[in-house]
Amino acid sequence: MTEEILTTPLEQQEYTINMGPQHPSTHGVLRYVVSLKGEIVHKVEPHLGYIHRGIEKMCEKLTYPQIIHLTDRLDYLTAHINNHAVCLAVEGALQVEVPERVVYIRTIMDELNRIASHQLWWCAYGMDLGGLTCFFYGLRDREKILDIFEESCGSRLLHSYYTPGGLMKDINPNFQKRTKEFIKYFRKKLPEYDQLLTGNVIFQERTKGVGPLTKEEAISYGVTGPNGRASGFSCDVRKHHPYAAYDKVDFKEAFYTEGDTFHRYKARIDEMWESMKIIEQLVDNIPEGDYSAKMKAVIKLPEGEYFQRVEAAKGDFGIFIISDGNKTPYRVKFRSPNFCNLSCIDLLSKNFKIADLVAISGSLDLVIPDIDR
Amino acid sequence: MAFSIYDLTSFNQWVDKGLNSVMSPLWATITEMAIIGVVFLLFYAVVGLFLVYAERKICGFIQCRVGPNRVGPYGIFQTIADFIKLLMKELVPINKADKFLFNLAPFIIIIASMMALAAIPFAKGIHAIDFNIGIFYILAVSSMGVIGILLAGWSSNNKYSLIGAMRSGAQIVSYELSVGLSILTACIMFGSLQLSTIVESQADCWLIFRGHLPAFIAFLIYMIAATAETNRGPFDLAEAESELTAGFHTEYSGIKFAFFFLAEYMNMFLVASIAATIFWGGWMPLHIGHWTGFNMVMDFIPPAVWYLGKTAVIIWLMMWFKWTFPRLRIDQLLTLEWKYLLPINLLNILVMALVVLMGWHF
Numbered sequence: 001m002t003e004e005i006l007t008t009p010l011e012q013q014e015y016t017i018n019m020g021p022q023h024p025s026t027h028g029v030l031r032y033v034v035s036l037k038g039e040i041v042h043k044v045e046p047h048l049g050y051i052h053r054g055i056e057k058m059c060e061k062l063t064y065p066q067i068i069h070l071t072d073r074l075d076y077l078t079a080h081i082n083n084h085a086v087c088l089a090v091e092g093a094l095q096v097e098v099p100e101r102v103v104y105i106r107t108i109m110d111e112l113n114r115i116a117s118h119q120l121w122w123c124a125y126g127m128d129l130g131g132l133t134c135f136f137y138g139l140r141d142r143e144k145i146l147d148i149f150e151e152s153c154g155s156r157l158l159h160s161y162y163t164p165g166g167l168m169k170d171i172n173p174n175f176q177k178r179t180k181e182f183i184k185y186f187r188k189k190l191p192e193y194d195q196l197l198t199g200n201v202i203f204q205e206r207t208k209g210v211g212p213l214t215k216e217e218a219i220s221y222g223v224t225g226p227n228g229r230a231s232g233f234s235c236d237v238r239k240h241h242p243y244a245a246y247d248k249v250d251f252k253e254a255f256y257t258e259g260d261t262f263h264r265y266k267a268r269i270d271e272m273w274e275s276m277k278i279i280e281q282l283v284d285n286i287p288e289g290d291y292s293a294k295m296k297a298v299i300k301l302p303e304g305e306y307f308q309r310v311e312a313a314k315g316d317f318g319i320f321i322i323s324d325g326n327k328t329p330y331r332v333k334f335r336s337p338n339f340c341n342l343s344c345i346d347l348l349s350k351n352f353k354i355a356d357l358v359a360i361s362g363s364l365d366l367v368i369p370d371i372d373r
Numbered sequence: 374m375a376f377s378i379y380d381l382t383s384f385n386q387w388v389d390k391g392l393n394s395v396m397s398p399l400w401a402t403i404t405e406m407a408i409i410g411v412v413f414l415l416f417y418a419v420v421g422l423f424l425v426y427a428e429r430k431i432c433g434f435i436q437c438r439v440g441p442n443r444v445g446p447y448g449i450f451q452t453i454a455d456f457i458k459l460l461m462k463e464l465v466p467i468n469k470a471d472k473f474l475f476n477l478a479p480f481i482i483i484i485a486s487m488m489a490l491a492a493i494p495f496a497k498g499i500h501a502i503d504f505n506i507g508i509f510y511i512l513a514v515s516s517m518g519v520i521g522i523l524l525a526g527w528s529s530n531n532k533y534s535l536i537g538a539m540r541s542g543a544q545i546v547s548y549e550l551s552v553g554l555s556i557l558t559a560c561i562m563f564g565s566l567q568l569s570t571i572v573e574s575q576a577d578c579w580l581i582f583r584g585h586l587p588a589f590i591a592f593l594i595y596m597i598a599a600t601a602e603t604n605r606g607p608f609d610l611a612e613a614e615s616e617l618t619a620g621f622h623t624e625y626s627g628i629k630f631a632f633f634f635l636a637e638y639m640n641m642f643l644v645a646s647i648a649a650t651i652f653w654g655g656w657m658p659l660h661i662g663h664w665t666g667f668n669m670v671m672d673f674i675p676p677a678v679w680y681l682g683k684t685a686v687i688i689w690l691m692m693w694f695k696w697t698f699p700r701l702r703i704d705q706l707l708t709l710e711w712k713y714l715l716p717i718n719l720l721n722i723l724v725m726a727l728v729v730l731m732g733w734h735f
Contacts, residue, residue, distance in 0.1 A: 015532065017532045017533065017536075023618065024614055024615050024618060025615040025616065039536065039540075039703060126699065127615060128615045129615070129699035129700060130606060130607060130609065130613070130615060130698075130699045130700025131697070131698060131699035131700075132432075132436070132606075132696060133432075133435055133436050133696050133697055135436075136436035136437050136438060137436075137437065140437050196697065197699070200698065200699060202607055202698055202699050202700070202701055202705075203699045205701075205702075205705055206699060206700075206701070206702060206705075353702055353703065353704065354536070354616060355610075355613070355616050355700075355702045355703065356702065358615055358616050
């Protein structure tokens, strides 16, 4: 080994560095073992499990309303959307008709949550590329959404607002007013994001053509969400398998074919615009009615297998429940978008610089607790 | 100068004479050196503390926050508190680090920035050494800092540090060229390398106005290259906290880290002073042609205020683009220097030479 090191020229030698589990740009306890030649990335090996909490196993001991609280902790930035998947699965299994009011509120909440998630991603992505000011711009606007959540749900991050059959409680009387105020405010502020980061020459140089993903690769790696759509893989669950009120609203799927880091970025910015459009169409038309359907005190799913997909901010989020007729599920499996999105990191960052690895892994918008579960 | 009250030359001569009459010439020189040394150390510390505070406040305002506001009025004692904290922190020993070089590196960096300070003319008569090759001396001394960075990265026994140090080496060696050439462009105009002469010759009009386009281009290139030289954003690849955690000073703690930190701000102060001295006329007040009244009013402002004001404006510029731009990648950084800045610079020197030869300047 020593002889090999001495005889091979320096520029051909490979060395490994550990990025993570404590590293500022892995956004959590993800660990990459990166093989480098000089500054060029040769291989990236993600090591997982630093925040594995056995959520799927824990679900087997918990009732369905309790599972909802655990799904908050998967992708904690889109707690509403994760809750939505569980609720839809349970409601579908029980054939419960959910009041129209609930459907509307859930859709609005989901979209607000999507915007909040993309905002935080935008903050962190700017920071990954060295533009520290982005962080504060994004958080400033996200705060407004969290305030709306706090008013109605009582919490800002881990809401557990949805229950099987409806909502925990009705929305705050201020909800519509504040949501409309936010949309008005954010329509003014979102162009600021473009001014600060998107239009910057350095940013475009750093991202254009970096980490390209083709449509075939996206499909074979199961890359969904804005990442997949930037590569031309039309995978929006809201469009293809509409749930909640998505069949009633008019919105475009953010779609690009280039598949590089810059277009993954663009896809998310576009999604924020589309989400605002969806909210605007719904927020004035929330029908009157109950905020929950009549549900039994103990929810037991009939024996069988149930699967429900929703479009989370990061991609296609699925929950698969096998029930043996008890009040707790026999087995629960989450299809987490981040896990599949992460899987292509080696493919994307090969032969790029180490600085590009940071840009690429940031553009995939990884949330580590969702990967490890 | 209209107001000779601001001219401290006679005061300096008086001090010199006084000391010489009391003691032997050798001891007088040593005493003078000691006085200047103490004054510079104090100045260094005050400027360092002030710049840290200023950066925090400015970046706070850019980022929609207020910055430090708890320790003292408007948080002005925040940096002092932080430095006391850094002084009291444990110096973590690094396993298998090259102890000698590891401890030496912060000193090299801080000494390099201090030595360069000596040749800066702060005002008429406030000038530690007035070399006839002042600019050459500043360039030579300030580029010593990169040795400290390389040593820090090498001796830390940490791959992140090493990558950071190597990046910084490539970066500073490249951008040194642009800094040198853009200053050279200015020197063609002055026909001198002596900083006092350079300032005096801008008495009627600052270089940036006098030298037309080539002087302006030289100023722009100098600003870009100087920012890269000080390892500040958007060229902070040596630290690049999102890629390399903290780059070359990852393993440093306590007062050794404070040295790096202070040296970064002092380097910024230095390059800003050089820019102010060469392009904006140093401590020279703003004079416009024959507007005698206006010129008189401008003369009334002390030269030290002029100098510090210009430096502050340039420092503010550098902070502004640090906090709004994302970071470049190493290959883009080198491309920018070798493919764009250097050719433009060489061409600019030619143009400047032509301007001077033909007398197309004010």
